[in-house]
Amino acid sequence: MTESERGQTMAQVDTAETGQGDAGRRDTGSGGLRAGIRRAIRTGSRPGPWKRGLVLAALALLLGLFMLLHAKIPNRIGNLGSLVETFLPWFGLFIPVLLAGALWRRSASAVAALLLPVMVWLNLFGGLLGDKSHPGSDLTVASHNVGAANPDPVGTARDLAASGADVLALQELTQQARGTYEKELAKAYPYHTVQGTVGLWSKLPLSDIQPVDIKMDYGPLADTKPIDVKMDYNRALRTTVTTDHGPLAVYVAHLGSARVNPRAGFWTAHRDRGAQALGSAIAAEQNERVVLLGDLNGTKDDRAFADITSRLRSAQDAAGDGFGFTWPAKFPVVRIDQILVRGVEPKSAWVLPATGSDHLPVAAGISW
Structure with a gap:
């Protein structure tokens, strides 16, 4: 093979390799673009903080209404109303449980809904938390x-x-x-x-x-x-x-x-x-x-x-x-x-x- 022929062959090889590299880069760029699009779709479809934890929010509202309207719970079935009122202060323990769930879910709606049971409980029992004694008695x-x-x-x-x-x-x-x-x-x-x-x-x-x-x-x-x-x-x-x-x-x-x-x-x-x-x-x-x-x-x-x-x-x-x-x-x-x-x-x-x-x-x- 003459020197001229060898040069032409090497040029063809270089051209082929260059083409393959460009194609690979084009494939890589295309895959990255698709991955970015998928991430954007996932981010866009993920519910925001006000849409997350709606079940927790509903439970918080139900707890608040339950304590607020305890006097409306009938006694006709197993004295349920009296039973609830006997242990009414303890229903406040559900508040930190729901709060932990709201924080774990990063749910702004659940945290906001918890304001209802907190305010109701404090209205019912907040006055008992401090020491109200006074010196002196007859x-x-x-x-x-x-x-x-x-x-x-x-x-x-x-x-x-x-x-x-x-x-x-x-x-x-x-x-x-x-x-x-x-x-x-x-x-x-x-x-x-x-x-x-x-x-x-x-x-x-x-x-x-x-x-x-x-x-x-x-x-x-x-x-x-x-x-x-x-x-x-x-x-x-x-x-x-x-x-x-x-x-x-x-x-x-x-x-x-x-x-x-x-x-x-x-x-x-x-x-x-x-x-x-x-x-x-x-x-x-x-x-x-x-x-x-x-x-x-x-x-x-x-x-x-x-x-x-x-x-x-x-x-x-x-x-x-x-x-x-x-x-x-x-x-x-x-x-x-x-x-x-x-x-x-x-x-x-x-x-x-x-x-x-x-x-x-x-x-x-x-x-x-």
């Missing part, structure tokens, strides 16, 4: 369901005597333990009365002592206590405490139990009848200064207590710190042990340390 009252199965009534009585309460109400007193409480409390409290399963011990004189008929149907309740525990079934009393500021009407009550039954739902028939009867007694009370101490087996938010809470206010709400949950003692989730007042001013309210009971004692300082 009288300290306390109440405790001592528990029929309490293994240490002596220790419980001594703890209550050491609390410094001027007036002490006890519920669920058994025949076996009554003598123990009377003996242990005698030194601190020279005046006392026991009516059935409830009693009142006082450092001040008592008068006008009488049982209060709260219309209990006691048959089924006999099955709720250990077989070796004997109970009388008068569960409410009314007396007058003589103070330096005048007479004070004091009611002590232990309303019927509430039960969650798979067939009946939230069963409160006995308790609700007792609440109505107790409300009627308080409505007829002539003394303008009244204190109700007791285990009501329900929270003040429960509509079943409207006849009572419309006439008396909660010392815990007015002068306490927090929710003041009292039951069960090991991990309290509801406040069913109440101090309610009329005609006196709560200065402070608190929960006392645990005893051998499954309830926590409660106390309040009141002033004229």
Whole structure:
């Protein structure tokens, strides 16, 4: 092959390689363009922050409406309304759960929707979060369901005597333990009365002592206590405490139990009848200064207590710190042990340390 022929061949090879390189570059550029277009389409079709998390937003709105309209939930089916109201503060726990989901989804709509349940919860319970107590009180009252199965009534009585309460109400007193409480409390409290399963011990004189008929149907309740525990079934009393500021009407009550039954739902028939009867007694009370101490087996938010809470206010709400949950003692989730007042001013309210009971004692300082 001559030099001229070799040169022509090399030129042809170079030309072929150059053409192939240009084609490859053109292919690469085309693929990059297609990938860019796909990315743009994906970005354009991805929902924005206001369109993401619409399910979470809907759940947040439903939660807010649920708490806002709790009084509209009917009791016709298993006392559902009362059950919801009993645990109403705890529905606030769903708020941080929904907030975590909204942040994970980066959903502006869900975060905005959460403003409704937050505002409703704060309106219902925000006032309980701070300490509202004030120094100074004229009288300290306390109440405790001592528990029929309490293994240490002596220790419980001594703890209550050491609390410094001027007036002490006890519920669920058994025949076996009554003598123990009377003996242990005698030194601190020279005046006392026991009516059935409830009693009142006082450092001040008592008068006008009488049982209060709260219309209990006691048959089924006999099955709720250990077989070796004997109970009388008068569960409410009314007396007058003589103070330096005048007479004070004091009611002590232990309303019927509430039960969650798979067939009946939230069963409160006995308790609700007792609440109505107790409300009627308080409505007829002539003394303008009244204190109700007791285990009501329900929270003040429960509509079943409207006849009572419309006439008396909660010392815990007015002068306490927090929710003041009292039951069960090991991990309290509801406040069913109440101090309610009329005609006196709560200065402070608190929960006392645990005893051998499954309830926590409660106390309040009141002033004229």
